[in-house]
Amino acid sequence: MAGQRSTRSTSVSAGSWRPVLISSSDLWQTELRDMLLDRIPADDCLNVRSYSDVLDRVTEHGGNVCFGDTSSDQARGLELIRELAQRSVSVVAVHSCDDSDLILRCLRSGANEFLYQPLQNDVLWEAL
Numbered sequence: 785m786a787g788q789r790s791t792r793s794t795s796v797s798a799g800s801w802r803p804v805l806i807s808s809s810d811l812w813q814t815e816l817r818d819m820l821l822d823r824i825p826a827d828d829c830l831n832v833r834s835y836s837d838v839l840d841r842v843t844e845h846g847g848n849v850c851f852g853d854t855s856s857d858q859a860r861g862l863e864l865i866r867e868l869a870q871r872s873v874s875v876v877a878v879h880s881c882d883d884s885d886l887i888l889r890c891l892r893s894g895a896n897e898f899l900y901q902p903l904q905n906d907v908l909w910e911a912l
Contacts, residue, residue, distance in 0.1 A: 801912070802846045804830045806838055806864065807853030812878070812901075816851055819905050835860050839867060848873060849912070854890060855880040862893045869894025876911060878903070 801824055805813050813831050820829055830845045832838050835857070842850060850868055854861035854877050865875050876897040877890040887898045897911045 800848065802828050802830075802848050804832055804838075804842050804845060804847035804850045806832045806835070806850055807878075808833050808856050809853060812853055812855075815903060816878070816908075819903065819908050822905070823909070835864060838864060839871075842868065842871075842873060849876065850874070851876045851878055852895075853878055854886060858886065862889055865890055865893040865895050 803820055803824065805816055805820075807813050810833075813833075817829060817831065830841065830847060832841050841847075850873055852861050852864055852868075852875060861877065865877060868875050874897075875895045876899060877887075877895040879886055879890075879898070879900050882900045890898050899907065899911060
C-alpha cells in the first residue's frame, strides 16, 4: 500500500516543529513542503539541497525534525540519520519505495519514522 510508514516514537510537539527538508530533488522538496505548509509557517521550514553543510544549517535554523531523502544517496543518508540522532534531532527518513531492508537500517541508525513515496497527507501528519 502506497504511503505506509514504519515508526519509532517521536518527541516533537506540534507547536514547536522547525522542519528541515534534506534532498537534492526539487520535486521531492516541493511536494513535502507543500504538505507541511498546510500547518506550519513557511519561515519555520528550511530546505537543504546538499549534505555538505546540513548539520550546521540544522543548528542555525533550530531544526528539530528533519526529513531526509534516502533515495538519492543511501550511504550518506544513513550517516546523516546517525549524526542527527546523536544531536537529539527527530528524523523522518523518506524513500521512493517500501524497501524493508532500508527501513530497518534507517530505524537502527536513529530514524524515528520512515515514509515512502508517494507521500500522503494523512500518513505524514500521523507520523508527526
